[in-house]
Amino acid sequence: MPTIPMPNDLSTLLMVMDLIGVFVFGLSGGTLAVRKRLDIFGVLVLSLAAALAGGVFRDLLIGAVPPASLRDERYLLAALAAGFVAFFFHRPINRLGKPVMVLDAAGLGLFAVAGCGKALAFGLAPLPAALLAVLTACGGGVMRDLLVAEVPRVLCEEIYAMAALLGAIIVIAGQHLGLPPVPVAVAGATAVFVLRVVSVLRGWSAPRAPGT
Amino acid sequence: MPTIPMPNDLSTLLMVMDLIGVFVFGLSGGTLAVRKRLDIFGVLVLSLAAALAGGVFRDLLIGAVPPASLRDERYLLAALAAGFVAFFFHRPINRLGKPVMVLDAAGLGLFAVAGCGKALAFGLAPLPAALLAVLTACGGGVMRDLLVAEVPRVLCEEIYAMAALLGAIIVIAGQHLGLPPVPVAVAGATAVFVLRVVSVLRGWSAPRAPGT
Amino acid sequence: MPTIPMPNDLSTLLMVMDLIGVFVFGLSGGTLAVRKRLDIFGVLVLSLAAALAGGVFRDLLIGAVPPASLRDERYLLAALAAGFVAFFFHRPINRLGKPVMVLDAAGLGLFAVAGCGKALAFGLAPLPAALLAVLTACGGGVMRDLLVAEVPRVLCEEIYAMAALLGAIIVIAGQHLGLPPVPVAVAGATAVFVLRVVSVLRGWSAPRAPGT
Numbered sequence: 001m002p003t004i005p006m007p008n009d010l011s012t013l014l015m016v017m018d019l020i021g022v023f024v025f026g027l028s029g030g031t032l033a034v035r036k037r038l039d040i041f042g043v044l045v046l047s048l049a050a051a052l053a054g055g056v057f058r059d060l061l062i063g064a065v066p067p068a069s070l071r072d073e074r075y076l077l078a079a080l081a082a083g084f085v086a087f088f089f090h091r092p093i094n095r096l097g098k099p100v101m102v103l104d105a106a107g108l109g110l111f112a113v114a115g116c117g118k119a120l121a122f123g124l125a126p127l128p129a130a131l132l133a134v135l136t137a138c139g140g141g142v143m144r145d146l147l148v149a150e151v152p153r154v155l156c157e158e159i160y161a162m163a164a165l166l167g168a169i170i171v172i173a174g175q176h177l178g179l180p181p182v183p184v185a186v187a188g189a190t191a192v193f194v195l196r197v198v199s200v201l202r203g204w205s206a207p208r209a210p211g212t
Numbered sequence: 213m214p215t216i217p218m219p220n221d222l223s224t225l226l227m228v229m230d231l232i233g234v235f236v237f238g239l240s241g242g243t244l245a246v247r248k249r250l251d252i253f254g255v256l257v258l259s260l261a262a263a264l265a266g267g268v269f270r271d272l273l274i275g276a277v278p279p280a281s282l283r284d285e286r287y288l289l290a291a292l293a294a295g296f297v298a299f300f301f302h303r304p305i306n307r308l309g310k311p312v313m314v315l316d317a318a319g320l321g322l323f324a325v326a327g328c329g330k331a332l333a334f335g336l337a338p339l340p341a342a343l344l345a346v347l348t349a350c351g352g353g354v355m356r357d358l359l360v361a362e363v364p365r366v367l368c369e370e371i372y373a374m375a376a377l378l379g380a381i382i383v384i385a386g387q388h389l390g391l392p393p394v395p396v397a398v399a400g401a402t403a404v405f406v407l408r409v410v411s412v413l414r415g416w417s418a419p420r421a422p423g424t
Numbered sequence: 425m426p427t428i429p430m431p432n433d434l435s436t437l438l439m440v441m442d443l444i445g446v447f448v449f450g451l452s453g454g455t456l457a458v459r460k461r462l463d464i465f466g467v468l469v470l471s472l473a474a475a476l477a478g479g480v481f482r483d484l485l486i487g488a489v490p491p492a493s494l495r496d497e498r499y500l501l502a503a504l505a506a507g508f509v510a511f512f513f514h515r516p517i518n519r520l521g522k523p524v525m526v527l528d529a530a531g532l533g534l535f536a537v538a539g540c541g542k543a544l545a546f547g548l549a550p551l552p553a554a555l556l557a558v559l560t561a562c563g564g565g566v567m568r569d570l571l572v573a574e575v576p577r578v579l580c581e582e583i584y585a586m587a588a589l590l591g592a593i594i595v596i597a598g599q600h601l602g603l604p605p606v607p608v609a610v611a612g613a614t615a616v617f618v619l620r621v622v623s624v625l626r627g628w629s630a631p632r633a634p635g636t
Contacts, residue, residue, distance in 0.1 A: 063489035
């Protein structure tokens with residue numbers, strides 16, 4: 001397995017943002033499970049799935065096994081903590097509404113950037129790396145929705161996967177131009193965040209097929 | 213790939229119990245498929261998914277590829293045999309009812325113990341190993357239910373995943389205390405079995421979130 | 425990772441047929457997404473899932489990571505092209521109807537043969553190789569249907585997986601008898617194609633369980 005040639009400050013930054021992303025996505029899974037009246041175990045399962053599935057898929061596909069979330073217990077602990085928080089505090093969380101969407105957008109940006117960076121570091125070409133970035137950022141939400149037998153919201157609502165793709169494009173362009181990786185990562189995550197938040201606030205959506 | 217440093221009698225025991233678990237979970241998939249009026253191929257697919265998916269996920273995640281169920285044909289044959297039995301004998305099986313639940317609880321115990329043992333043998337820390345044990349024990353049932361577009365029963369019913377977690381905790385504690393692995397495995401599987409059966413017979417369930 | 429000991433003309437043939445299969449399955453995912461009124465991104469996601477999921481599962485299970493569809497960008501491009509074609513031309517495609525079914529049957533035959541050949545080349549035994557062939561051929565369609573919360577059609581309709589199994593059996597028998605691989609591959613894919621098309625035209629279906 002190749003070691004990831006990342007400068008140390010970048011990997012620390014990505015790790016911190018990654019854990020925040022895990023926690024926030026875990027909250028989204030846990031609160032959905034509470035809404036579906038699942039028991040405490042179902043809440044934890046949905047938290048884990050939403051928080052970790054995207055990264056697990058990415059790591060399986062690039063051959064980085066066991067996945068990071070099984071090697072570094074902080075991932076699991078962050079996801080479980082999110083599940084317990086959702087279980088006990090689902091009402092204040094739901095009352096927040098907008099703040100949760102904002103945190104989720106932050107997680108989306110981080111996961112897209114981290115997913116793309118890791119895929120490039122493992123030697124993938126730009127197009128597959130962008131695909132993996134979108135998969136990392138959206139995979140947890142897809143798994144969360146599939147487990148409660150709903151059509152994944154990313155498929156039918158708003159500019160979500162497209163925002164993740166923007167982050168990947170920025171990371172790939174930055175690497176191609178030889179720009180320093182930390183500012184590029186920050187710029188990419190910020191762009192995802194801004195596009196996602198603005199698209200929700202303004203009700204933007206992607207085009208449907210002509211004639212449907 | 214690390215070889216699994218298991219004493220021979222333990223691995224024989226686990227193999228036998230594993231195959232019984234595969235067969236029993238295969239029966240659960242096959243009878244569900246018959247109830248859904250699927251054809252013979254759908255019945256076999258659901259038997260295979262229910263019997264093998266949990267172990268396949270585990271092996272993918274720890275990097276043990278090809279998974280055991282593709283390297284050792286006895287797994288496939290046991291799952292296929294369960295599918296044919298479900299296809300031709302679904303009525304007497306459904307009349308049994310309780311006995312099937314009892315066999316399923318036995319499979320749950322074995323899969324939890326075997327999943328945890330294999331994860332520890334591949335060098336995972338206790339918390340990820342426990343997660344993998346639950347995934348091994350419950351993954352087949354989740355896949356089975358997803359394929360027929362139902363919310364996985366493990367998410368919303370009874371003490372199922374929690375029983376699997378108990379088995380993992382016993383295996384991890386036993387290894388930590390340096391106890392001999394065969395009695396620990398038997399004790400773990402038995403504890404899962406008893407907790408699961410008693411929880412069904414008494415109608416126990418895990419708590420829901422406050423205020424739902 | 426073992427290199428695949430394929431004669432060059434076979435691997436060229438398989439590659440061409442593989443890319444046609446990817447494109448055709450991508451069309452099936454994309455047109456379903458349009459019918460479900462998904463936006464452009466949902467259409468592309470469903471095209472990618474339908475076109476690539478089967479091969480990705482196969483490559484994960486035999487340890488060929490990153491999967492071929494992430495290493496060779498032609499796969500991604502073919503799947504994305506199919507998504508855009510479905511998005512802009514869904515009405516003429518749907519009017520074709522039968523031709524799409526015919527192309528889909530061709531894709532099924534190729535994927536079954538290529539999946540089986542790759543599994544054998546990675547040293548799997550015949551029974552697991554046949555299972556992988558069916559998984560490769562049907563996995564994309566299963567993923568496509570799961571993502572829109574439908575019971576996978578392969579589980580409940582017509583002779584589909586069974587046709588894929590026939591292709592695998594022909595490839596395995598051919599290798600066992602030492603026959604030259606190119607004609608065997610062509611014969612296997614043709615047999616799948618004919619069985620599938622005839623079964624649709626004649627309304628054949630696999631048997632249901634007795635007494636349901």
